Amino acid sequence: MTDKQVPDVVVGRLPLYLRTLKQLQTEGRRVISSAQLAKLLHLNPAQIRKDLSMFGEFGRQGVGYTIPDLIAQLERILHVDRTWEMIVVGAGALGQALVNYPGFEINGFRIAAIYDNDPAKIGKPIGRFIVRDVQYMPEDVRSHGWRIGILAVPEAAAQAVAEQMVSAGIRAILCYAPTVLTLPGNVQVQYIDPIVHLQHMAFYLEETD
Amino acid sequence: MTDKQVPDVVVGRLPLYLRTLKQLQTEGRRVISSAQLAKLLHLNPAQIRKDLSMFGEFGRQGVGYTIPDLIAQLERILHVDRTWEMIVVGAGALGQALVNYPGFEINGFRIAAIYDNDPAKIGKPIGRFIVRDVQYMPEDVRSHGWRIGILAVPEAAAQAVAEQMVSAGIRAILCYAPTVLTLPGNVQVQYIDPIVHLQHMAFYLEETD
DNA sequence: AGGATGTTGTGCTTATTTTCCCAATATGAC
């Protein structure tokens, strides 16, 4: 199903390349070498070249990569040479912060609706939206053909809500709930849990204080 | 510097084990096998056993792992058998959501202060805090001996603020700014950027719609 | 025109990570 020609770890680095290249472009840079990009990302230059070479020959020997071209290539490869509409389920503090985050639109991800099941929140304005009853979510997703959902509900609700999203047609879920979802293999899931990162770092901290 | 005896990928999985074990404990479970835990996490049981065996022999052959014991061991290994105080720098929508997130305290990470450089925000209440001028941050960090910081400032400010945090004594940074920080090797950094995850998933989405 | 320098793409090597497999041990049924 997924393109096993390209390792997932490689796909995972492409957004980092793209992000840095866009940054460089705003600074007016036109060309960059794998060595320079590697330095900014703290990676090995050969790794960057090899990653990119899996999709084509984008550089020029002796010169490097033309930044606008490489950005266009990466956006095409990642399917972000378009705008993806997304839903947010969960209108708590996190859901509100997400709705107000300008980074999504800048990068071609546009929030299209936000849902909750709490009568106290349904109907209330958040950013440019009115919170909708989550019971209308499946219908909305189906009628609009939305494919991406952000899950910002409590852990206890996450699995059930995720299943509803998937059965309505959602195929990629960004899960902020601190739990592992069990979903069909053709559904992409990525997790964001700050506690996991903090505990990971705490391992390396001295037991002082 | 970092304990290369234990691969970082292994350390990165321990918080997931811990999270799931705590979940099981609240459900009243006392014992679990690597096979059962692996199923919940969608991992290979041998991987879980090998990861754990790097730190000791915590299981009983023929039986499995005693959940409360394993939780205690993992908390000790990860240095989260204590409470870590943290600072948040950046009092925008994200900073506010972080301050109000109950998950930190539940897991032994307590926000101790929040800072911003915007006069319109300094002095305003957020959750149980008053936003402090970031110019007091280094002094506060030094005097309290804080080691962990959450960076929730715009990309343009991230590197400079991170350097100030480090020179004040911060040794672990959870970075929400969409950029790679360049810091001394003895400083732990973890990144959270939803765009990176969304682009990663978009790679696998069909170009329909 | 030619040499010095810089850079890519990739074959091959090395390193790391994952998985297989099984001896050793535990539990429960009869």
Place this chain on the structure above:
DNA sequence: GTCATATTGGGAAAATAAGCACAACATCCT
């Protein structure tokens, strides 16, 4: 007590990922 079943820990193998090194090519300087 013995057998069937369940499970760990870890050596060995397999799979995956990262990095080296170099031919090929580009640019610039003189």
